[in-house]
Amino acid sequence: MSAVRVLLVDDQELMRQGLRKLLEIEEGIEVVGEAADGVAALAAIDETRPDVALVDARMPRMDGVELITRLSAEHPGVAAIVLSTFDEDDYIFGALRGGAVGYLLKDCSPDELVAAVLRAGRGETVLSSPVAARLVANLRRTPAHGAFSGEDLLSGREREVARMVAAGAANREIAARLHITEGTVKNHVSSVLRKLGLRDRTQLALHLTERRS
Missing domain, CATH: 1.10.10.10 (Winged helix-like DNA-binding domain superfamily/Winged helix DNA-binding domain)
Known part of the structure; x- marks a missing residue:
């Protein structure tokens, strides 16, 4: 089975480097590119051909929700996961409605992140426990x-x-x-x-x- 190809999209270079070091040592995952915002990410899709895009929610020029909406329309084969410090409803529901397959908070464990990337590569939905709880609570209301x-x-x-x-x-x-x-x-x-x-x-x-x- 081929490795899951991952594009890292975050405006903080330190975060991108950290994610790259974390993911590229994992068997079954290949980091194929980085982008500092949504505009750069869209420009990199054809060259990098990712299976999964790991996307920050807040970025300059084009934020994560807009990027995910564009990816769903223009590159439906790319599974987008939001990795964010923000658990606000606007970001969570905006991303999921835009077509994200997952939403994780940046305080998740490395094992959770790796598992989420692999699951997204298989077409599964991945939500951190706090985000899933927020989603269910909102739907019940x-x-x-x-x-x-x-x-x-x-x-x-x-x-x-x-x-x-x-x-x-x-x-x-x-x-x-x-x-x-x-x-x-x-x-x-x-x-x-x-x-x-x-x-x-x-x-x-x-x-x-x-x-x-």
């Missing part, structure tokens, strides 16, 4: 009872499952409440994601909290 974009594409049961996912329910909880098996829940979730063109449960939850105009 704003349950998705209203209409949402693409609702008419789903069956009645799929809509039930989708709304329960948006409220932070696990497959086991959904299965118990709907009196169906966990396998059936998984099938419904997969069908919902496919019909709505979403990547994972995190994107589904965010999608359902955005009311259709």
Whole structure:
């Protein structure tokens, strides 16, 4: 299996050097480039061909949220992870809605960062524990009872499952409440994601909290 190719995007050179030293000693990870802001990162994509972009939230010229939104539109094969000191809702939800596959805080452990890069390279979503807790708390405060974009594409049961996912329910909880098996829940979730063109449960939850105009 080829190594996960990583582009480091941070306006602090010391941070980029530290991340490079940390990641390049790991088997299965190759640091292929660095950029000091979003503009430079976009310019470096074609040359470096990264699988994963490790992106700071606050940068000059183009911040992390704007960069991730551009990457999702122009380079959908690049999985973006935010690595930031900020756990503010605007950054977290902006990045996730923009297409980020993960959001980590800079006080995470080296092992957590390495694992996140490898998981992102496999197409998985990675959230630090504080960020995941913030996401679930926000979704529980704003349950998705209203209409949402693409609702008419789903069956009645799929809509039930989708709304329960948006409220932070696990497959086991959904299965118990709907009196169906966990396998059936998984099938419904997969069908919902496919019909709505979403990547994972995190994107589904965010999608359902955005009311259709």
